[in-house]
Amino acid sequence: MNVKYFYSFLAVLVLALIAWVGCDLLGLQVLFGVILPYIAVVVFLVGFFLRMMDWARSTVPFQIPTTAGQAKSLPWIKFNAIDSPFTTGGVVARMFFEVVTFRSLFRNTRMRVNPDGRISYDIELWLWLFALAFHYTFFVVILRHARFFLEPLPLPFEILEKIDTFVQIGQPVISMSSFALLGTVLFLFVRRVYLPNIRMISLASDFFPLFLIFGIVFTGIFMRYFAKIDVTAAKELTYGLVSFNLPSLAKMQGIGSIFYIHVFFVSVLLVYFPWSKLMHMGGIFLSPTRNMANNTRAVRHVNPWNYPVNVHTYEEYEDDFREKMIEAGLPVDKKE
Amino acid sequence: MSDLPKSDELFSHIDHRPPKGKDWMDIPVDIRPGMYCYSANPKSMETLSAPNVRKWNPLEEDWLLPDNWQEILHNGLKERLEKFRSFKVFMDICVRCGACADKCHYFIGTGDPKNMPVLRAELLRSVYRNDFTKAGKILGRLAGARPMTLEVLKEWWYYFFQCSECRRCSVFCPYGIDTAEITIMGRELLNLLGLNIDWIATPVSNCYQTGNHLGIQPHAFKDMLEFFVEDIEEITGVNCTPNYNKKGADILFITPSGDVFADPGTYTCMGYLMLFQFLKDKYGLDVTWSTYASEGGNFGFFTSHETMKRLNAKMYAEAKRLGVKWILGGECGHMWRVIHQYMDTMNGPADHLEVPVNPITGTTFENAASTKMVHITEFTADLIKHGKLDLDPRRNDNLKITFHDSCNPARGMGLLEEPRYVINNVANHFYEMPANTIRENTFCCGSGSGLNAGEDMELRMCGGLPRANAVKYMADKFDVNMLACVCAIDRAALPDLMNYWETGADVTGVHELVGNALILPGEKKRETDLRGEPLPGMEEEADE
Ligand code: HEM
Ligand code: SF4
Ligand code: SF4
Numbered sequence: 001m002n003v004k005y006f007y008s009f010l011a012v013l014v015l016a017l018i019a020w021v022g023c024d025l026l027g028l029q030v031l032f033g034v035i036l037p038y039i040a041v042v043v044f045l046v047g048f049f050l051r052m053m054d055w056a057r058s059t060v061p062f063q064i065p066t067t068a069g070q071a072k073s074l075p076w077i078k079f080n081a082i083d084s085p086f087t088t089g090g091v092v093a094r095m096f097f098e099v100v101t102f103r104s105l106f107r108n109t110r111m112r113v114n115p116d117g118r119i120s121y122d123i124e125l126w127l128w129l130f131a132l133a134f135h136y137t138f139f140v141v142i143l144r145h146a147r148f149f150l151e152p153l154p155l156p157f158e159i160l161e162k163i164d165t166f167v168q169i170g171q172p173v174i175s176m177s178s179f180a181l182l183g184t185v186l187f188l189f190v191r192r193v194y195l196p197n198i199r200m201i202s203l204a205s206d207f208f209p210l211f212l213i214f215g216i217v218f219t220g221i222f223m224r225y226f227a228k229i230d231v232t233a234a235k236e237l238t239y240g241l242v243s244f245n246l247p248s249l250a251k252m253q254g255i256g257s258i259f260y261i262h263v264f265f266v267s268v269l270l271v272y273f274p275w276s277k278l279m280h281m282g283g284i285f286l287s288p289t290r291n292m293a294n295n296t297r298a299v300r301h302v303n304p305w306n307y308p309v310n311v312h313t314y315e316e317y318e319d320d321f322r323e324k325m326i327e328a329g330l331p332v333d334k335k336e
Numbered sequence: 337m338s339d340l341p342k343s344d345e346l347f348s349h350i351d352h353r354p355p356k357g358k359d360w361m362d363i364p365v366d367i368r369p370g371m372y373c374y375s376a377n378p379k380s381m382e383t384l385s386a387p388n389v390r391k392w393n394p395l396e397e398d399w400l401l402p403d404n405w406q407e408i409l410h411n412g413l414k415e416r417l418e419k420f421r422s423f424k425v426f427m428d429i430c431v432r433c434g435a436c437a438d439k440c441h442y443f444i445g446t447g448d449p450k451n452m453p454v455l456r457a458e459l460l461r462s463v464y465r466n467d468f469t470k471a472g473k474i475l476g477r478l479a480g481a482r483p484m485t486l487e488v489l490k491e492w493w494y495y496f497f498q499c500s501e502c503r504r505c506s507v508f509c510p511y512g513i514d515t516a517e518i519t520i521m522g523r524e525l526l527n528l529l530g531l532n533i534d535w536i537a538t539p540v541s542n543c544y545q546t547g548n549h550l551g552i553q554p555h556a557f558k559d560m561l562e563f564f565v566e567d568i569e570e571i572t573g574v575n576c577t578p579n580y581n582k583k584g585a586d587i588l589f590i591t592p593s594g595d596v597f598a599d600p601g602t603y604t605c606m607g608y609l610m611l612f613q614f615l616k617d618k619y620g621l622d623v624t625w626s627t628y629a630s631e632g633g634n635f636g637f638f639t640s641h642e643t644m645k646r647l648n649a650k651m652y653a654e655a656k657r658l659g660v661k662w663i664l665g666g667e668c669g670h671m672w673r674v675i676h677q678y679m680d681t682m683n684g685p686a687d688h689l690e691v692p693v694n695p696i697t698g699t700t701f702e703n704a705a706s707t708k709m710v711h712i713t714e715f716t717a718d719l720i721k722h723g724k725l726d727l728d729p730r731r732n733d734n735l736k737i738t739f740h741d742s743c744n745p746a747r748g749m750g751l752l753e754e755p756r757y758v759i760n761n762v763a764n765h766f767y768e769m770p771a772n773t774i775r776e777n778t779f780c781c782g783s784g785s786g787l788n789a790g791e792d793m794e795l796r797m798c799g800g801l802p803r804a805n806a807v808k809y810m811a812d813k814f815d816v817n818m819l820a821c822v823c824a825i826d827r828a829a830l831p832d833l834m835n836y837w838e839t840g841a842d843v844t845g846v847h848e849l850v851g852n853a854l855i856l857p858g859e860k861k862r863e864t865d866l867r868g869e870p871l872p873g874m875e876e877e878a879d880e
Contacts, residue, residue, distance in 0.1 A: 007478060055428070058421040061641075064677050064748075066506040066514060068776040071750025073703045073714055076721060077757070083776070084750040098510070104435075105510040109772055111438040113350065119444065119805045121772035127435060131510075198434040200354045201454050203480040205471070206432050275471060280511055283429035288422040289512035294750055297707040301681045305419060309642055311649040312544050314657055317628050320545070321554050328555035330627060331581050333657075 005193065008207035012215050012265075019264035020257050029252040032260040032267075033237055040267035047274025048282060055286050063301040066289040068104075084294045091293050098290060102132050127191070134184035140164060140177040141217070148238040175224075182217045185210055209278060212269055219262040229256040339370055340793050343836050347801075352438070354449040361462070361482055363450075365491040367394050370794035371446075373497060373787065376537035381530060383541035384643060388530030394493065399486070405529050406484050410467055412528045416521050417468070423521050426513045427464045430454060436505035436515070441779050442498050445798030450495050453505035453515035459491055460522055493531055496522035498795060500784035501638070501670075502743035507776050519785075524640040532639060535789035539635045543647050548593035548631035557627045560596050564606045571868075573860035576613035578625050581658065585624035586695065588655045591666025591712075592633040592824035595845070601827040603866040604667060604845025610854055611716065611847065614725070617857045619696045623664070629654035632671040633824060637678075638786040645682040648674060651709070652683050662692040663709040667845050669742035669784065669823035672711060676749045680707040697722040711745075713754040713822060713846060720761045726855040731865065732763035733872040735818040737849070738810050738841075739768070740803060740830070741778035742823035752776075755822050755846050762853035767814045773806040781821075783829035796829065797836045804837035811840050819843050 022028040069080025081090045082097065097103040110124035144164060146157045153161075165173040189210045192202050223229045233247065233255045240246040273279070285291060293299075318325065318332055325332050341349075355363065372394055381389040392400045402408065417424045436453040438444065443451040450456060458480070465472030465481035472481030482488065499519040506514035526532070539549035546553055552560065558580055568576050579585055591608065595601035615621040629650040636643035655663050665675060680686065689708040692701040699718045701710050719725050737759060745751040752775050759766055773779055782799025810816035819830060819841045830843040852865045863874045 004478075051428075055421060055425050058418055058424045060421045061419060062678055062681055064422065064514070064517070066503055066512055066747055067750035068507050068747070069750060070752045071703070073701075073751070073754065074699070074718055074721070077717075077753045080750070098512075102510055104508060104512065105433075107508055107777075108435050109439075109508075111352075111444055113352075117347065117805075118809060119802055121770075121777075127433065131433070195434070196353050197437050197449065197452065198432075200360055200449055201432045201434055201437070201452065201458065203432065204475075204478050205480060275469075277429060277431050280429040280431055283425050284511045286421060286425050287429075287512045288425070289506050289514045289517075295703075296677050296680065297675075297704040297709070298702060300685055300706045303681050306682065309646045309649070311646055311653070314628050314650075314653060317545075317547065324553060324555045325627075328558050330554055330558060331583070 002193075002199070004202060004204040005207040005211075008204050008211050011208060012211040015212075015264065015268055016215065016219075016261050019261040022264075023260040024257045027253060029255075029260060030249065032264050033252055033255075034241065034246060036267045037241060037263060040270040044270040044273055047271075048279075051274050051279055052282050052286070055283065059304050060288055060292075061303040061305065063292050063296045064288055065292040065294045067294050071294050086293055086295045086298075088293065091291060095285065095291055099284060102128055105131060130184050130187045130191075133180060134188060137177045137181040137184060138213070141175075141181055141220075144175065144177060148235055149242045151239060178217055178221055178224075182214070182221065185214045185217065189214070205276060209269070209272070209276065212265060212272070216262060216265045216269065219258055219265065223256065223258045223262060227256060227258045229259050230254055234259055340797065340836075343797070343838065346794070346797065350445065350447045350798075350801075352443075352447045360449060360455060360458075361477065365487065365494050367490065367494050369395075369791070371498070371792060372494060372795070373533035373535050373789045373792045376530070376532040376534045380534065380537040380541035381532065383544055384646070386530055386532070386537070387528060390530065392530075394490075399490070399531070401486075401489075401529055405489075408528050409463075409484060409489075409525055412525045413464065413467065416524065417464075420517075420521065422514065422517050426457070426518060427461055429511055430457065430461070430513055433510065435508050435510060436513070439505050439508050440499075440515075441502070441504070441782060441802045442500075442795075442799045445782070445801035446498075446795075448498075450491070451498060453499075453509075456495050456499055457513070457515050457518045459488070459495055460518055463488065489529075489531075492522055493526055496526065497533055497787065498799075500743070500780045500782070500787055500799065502780040502784055503747040504743065504777070504779070507747060520637075520641075523638065527640050533786065533789070536635050536638050536786035539786075540639055540643060540647065543631050543635065546630075547626075547628045547650065548596075549633060549635060550593045550597050552593060552596065552630065554627035554630075557593075557596065557630055561605075561609070561625070564602065564609055567866075568606055568610060571864055571866065572610070572856055572862060574610075574613060574856045574858060576609040576856075578609055578612060579623065581626055581628065582622070582624035583658050585622045585658060585660050587621070587623045587662060587664050588629070588658055588660040589623050589625055589664045589666065590629050590632045590651060592668040592671055593631045594633065594824035594828055595666065596630075598828060600831065600843055600848070600867075601824050601845060603848040603851070604827065606866050607845065607847030607849070607851030607854075608666060608712070610851045610856060614854055614856055615696065615719075619724070621696060624658060624660065626654045626658070632666055632668045634671060634674045635786050637670055637674050641682075644674060644678065648679055649683050651675075651679065652686050652688075655686070656688045661690045662704075663689070664712060664715055665709050666712050667822040667824065667847060669744040669825060671744075671824075672751070673744035673748035675707065675709050679709070694718055696724050711751060711754065713751065713758050716847070716850060717754045717757045720758065727762055727853045728855055729762050729764050729853050731852045731862070731871050732849055733765070734869075735763060735844075735849075736765045736767065736814060736816045737763055737818045737820050737844075738807065738814075738816045739766070739774070740781070740807075740819055740821045740826060741774050742821055742826055743778060743780050743784060745822060746776055746778045751822070755820070758846050759820055759849060762849045767810060767816055769806045769810055773802065779803040779806070781823075781826045781829045782833060784825055788825055788829045793832070797833065800829070800833040801837065803830075804833050804839055807834065807841050808837060808839040817841055820846055820849065822846055
């Protein structure tokens with residue numbers, strides 16, 4: 001067994017155990033259901049902000065967009081306004097498509113060496129598809145949690161709920177997004193373990209978020225469809241968290257430990273987020289190869305720390321070669 | 337070079353599966369002859385006052401480092417994280433999705449897992465985590481961190497000089513992580529310890545002193561161009577003697593010195609001379625060459641940002657001294673990345689120059705309004721579009737041409753259509769290679785970023801495999817026999833590559849094709865092309 005995913009898996013198990021012991025045996029529902037979630041949200045917000053500021057503090061000395069299409073040059077040459085953006089509008093469009101459609105990942109190909117000696121690069125969209133599905137279902141699942149925090153539920157969330165529970169097989173209604181999310185996480189995990197090269201590049205910190213998210217989704221599905229926790233009590237707690245009007249301890253203790261494991265997982269994810277690769281969410285916006293215009297010859301970019309350097313001047317050069325230059329009939333500035 | 341395996345042997349040994357059950361951190365670096373370049377000559381290092389100048393050998397155990405080398409690297413890393421947001425963000429946000437892994441020509445050609453861009457970056461990232469992140473400090477290897485050791489340093493050196501800074505990985509990365517940028521930082525750090533390669537250090541030193549990478553002195557530079565003038569006169573009957581260092585000329589022309597020096601770049605150089613003569617005779621355009629700014633390329637870019645700036649400064653300085661209106665740049669790859677994305681920022685603003693206007697067509701090059709330097713294919717395309725050139729494309733009829741996009745113009749500039757437009761107007765048989773191997777997806781020649789030495793031939797042939805493979809496909813399918821490009825390193829590197837992989841294709845610059853097709857005022861009936869080969873339909877006459 002690979003230590004990297006073993007330790008990550010173990011870490012998530014231990015987290016579950018901590019929450020279970022804490023709530024079921026020690027009765028620390030207030031800690032796991034109230035105090036830690038509050039701390040986690042604060043750490044997440046402050047941490048996210050600090051990380052962004054930390055990146056923003058580093059300067060951008062050069063304008064280095066990766067151009068992935070024809071640049072704007074002569075007026076009769078059609079240029080690619082998105083992949084080689086000339087204006088801020090183009091840059092915004094490029095970033096929009098990166099974030100919303102994972103446009104670069106969509107280019108993905110898979111290299112193969114064929115028996116006839118030809119190397120081919122075929123379209124390979126599975127990663128793109130599942131990555132996109134993973135993020136969108138994750139997003140939908142988060143939005144669907146609004147019903148635990150907002151009363152009455154605003155219309156857009158109602159509509160989302162209708163769509164998400166479109167397929168109904170008996171009771172309770174099935175929320176498609178959570179199962180799809182579970183599936184996509186599983187795919188991303190299997191891909192990491194199964195493809196030898198991807199397995200090689202993976203770190204424990206690549207497996208940990210996958211296990212943790214899997215844990216969140218799994219406990220979520222489990223308590224909704226199988227463990228059947230006291231939903232009314234859980235809602236009272238969640239409303240209480242946002243309205244600072246908490247239910248009684250007895251009520252909180254009646255919800256069921258699986259709920260607290262779920263909430264603890266989420267808290268850990270929030271705390272973990274700003275200090276991990278999950279910050280790609282913020283970093284993508286600051287990536288200089290994607291967020292700058294390809295107009296460097298038209299508009300001068302200023303390097304805040306540009307400093308003078310020693311150069312070999314023409315005068316020095318002519319001093320070195322004057323005689324030879326004169327002999328060869330080359331013009332010189334000083335005839336000596 | 338005699339150790340270079342035969343191409344079919346090399347091909348059959350490429351294995352893209354990583355060694356089983358081994359963590360990459362446990363695979364020791366094996367610096368293998370044929371895959372690395374010789375260390376820098378101390379004399380060349382001295383020219384630019386590089387640190388830790390000494391003679392050293394990469395194959396030896398002791399690299400003769402200063403005692404506090406780890407401290408130097410740590411501080412260098414810290415400084416660069418603060419100075420370059422690209423570097424800092426790229427250190428933090430990679431999710432190791434692996435989309436970039438099989439996009440690198442060096443990985444495709446060697447199968448060495450550390451040539452996957454993501455792992456190349458992890459070589460440095462692992463040390464960054466160890467030195468600068470809490471998780472790395474506490475969890476160590478579990479968090480993907482490792483301390484800087486001599487072993488790690490050697491690994492950096494080996495693999496940062498197995499990256500041609502081509503940016504192909506960056507196109508496919510969902511966050512645009514550019515491993516070229518990481519390699520650039522890695523090489524800067526290595527240079528703090530005097531760990532450059534000679535194929536970069538000596539051209540840099542030459543360029544600093546004589547104005548060009550090859551160390552051609554002014555009189556010799558003139559001699560060499562004069563030699564081309566004679567050749568052209570023999571073929572066309574027209575004298576194309578250029579201006580040198582001419583004050584008050586309209587335009588200063590700067591191109592890589594490689595084209596002055598070696599075939600087949602020389603024919604491209606002849607193409608430039610002919611084009612300028614044509615424009616002078618027909619329209620009175622006054623172009624000058626410079627022996628001081630006699631290098632378009634910039635191997636400083638492969639050393640450090642500072643060295644790049646020091647070498648690049650000549651362009652604006654010479655344009656100012658000569659009092660020209662604007663600068664025209666020849667066909668070169670990394671030269672154009674430097675001009676397009678760095679020059680104005682480093683050495684501008686060029687207020688002593690005018691916004692480039694083509695006096696013949698009246699076109700204002702708005703896209704170069706600030707930098708004031710125009711790419712020769714932009715210039716020629718504009719001339720052709722306005723019908724200002726007299727061309728006979730049939731003279732290139734014996735060629736079946738395909739076009740190799742050089743990495744830098746493609747991914748650091750977006751110059752894709754201009755060369756194609758020119759080729760299609762000066763030749764009749766043009767074929768595109770498969771879409772996944774051209775334009776923004778183009779494959780490196782395998783020898784970019786200062787790796788086109790002789791001693792690392794195996795590396796170059798491995799890295800060039802994807803390109804050669806695509807050309808071979810074109811040769812088999814369309815009988816393509818000529819590979820056109822707009823890069824001097826390509827012209828120096830691709831012929832060996834085409835030979836090695838037996839594609840049967842020759843290599844040409846775009847302006848060699850222009851030179852062949854261009855009808856010079858007062859020219860005699862041409863019987864041969866610029867290479868002295870009979871023109872199509874002239875084969876018999878040549879036999880007589
Ligand atoms: C602006 C918002 C975001 C964008 C544009 C974005 C984009 C991406 C992309 C393109 C990938 C690579 C493909 C893949 O490996 O799946 C990725 C991976 C990943 N993202 Fe996001 N992401 C965003 C927000 C988030 C958030 C909020 C999370 C939640 C925790 C998240 C969790 C992950 C994880 C765990 C992976 C790695 C998947 C793997 O192991 O293969 N992302 N993201
Ligand atoms: S494509 Fe980008 S995010 Fe994915 S492994 Fe490569 S560098 Fe990392
Ligand atoms: S920049 Fe080019 S050579 Fe370097 S890692 Fe990326 S794809 Fe490979």
